[in-house]
Amino acid sequence: MSALDIIPLPGQPGKWGRRVLVEAWIEAGSPPVNDGGAGRLYDLQKYFWDGWADRLPGFNPADNPDDESQRLAHVRFGALDITPTPERVRRLEAAGLIRPYSYEPWHFELPNIRKYSIVRALPASATGSAGTQEGIIMAEAIVSAPNGVVVHLRTGGKTNFTKPGEYNTFRDQVAFLRDAGATDLMPLPPLDKVPKITWDTFNFLCAYLGAPNK
Structure with missing residues (x-):
């Protein structure tokens, strides 16, 4: 993974995605992304999975980030959760994103998502050293x-x-x-x-x- 491949979503503090995803999102008019609805690092997904696997209170069903046969689109930084409207759906699909789950109409992702690697840490170029850089809140x-x-x-x-x-x-x-x-x-x-x-x-x-x- 190139250090330049993970970039922030402009105007969406604390949210990151693959460059190709962010470019498609911008092409679609930059609709608001839901909280927690962009890239998700491996460790956080693992935390959610472990809690769900152990059936701990407060944990919802979650995918195992160690099972790369799964789509894991958010952990590959290739998905965005966006409240759908007819116009947003039209624009996002025209920009090349797909909705693979009928039961999650808010979930948009890159096609062929499994070709992207799991993201375990944000590149230094994305986070900077401290404070806020290029719209990212540290x-x-x-x-x-x-x-x-x-x-x-x-x-x-x-x-x-x-x-x-x-x-x-x-x-x-x-x-x-x-x-x-x-x-x-x-x-x-x-x-x-x-x-x-x-x-x-x-x-x-x-x-x-x-x-x-x-």
Whole structure:
């Protein structure tokens, strides 16, 4: 996969797709994409699949991202969920997208979807290093894992702070840069205000952000 093949959907913060998909969507008039209805990283799909396979409360049916015989169009970054109207359907189909599921009329995807690979991480060219770049919102979270390590989670990565001094130094540096207008990083809470979370929540956040959980 080329680093240039995954690009943001203009005007749709936090949503990505294959370049060919985004170009077709633009050709169709850039209709609004539903929340969670664009590219979905492997780890997040795996989280949904594991929850469904274990029949955990709150999990809906989900495809196994390790079974590549399935279409897995969102995990291949080749599908968009768009509320259908006759005009949107006409434009999207004219742009080359298909609707393979009669029971999901909102689901539009590229033809021959299995030829595209599963996407496990966003290319650096798509995310940038921090803040907002080319319309992409970089999500962040500061949490205390059950092992006591404070973790700065961000889209595509994380930083562990095993000692209070490490975190406080980072917090001071971020505050200095924010005051100077030199960063879009979130303001960091005092160490005693960092929320403590469970491993389940930690793994969910890592999957959602595409950050490593080890």
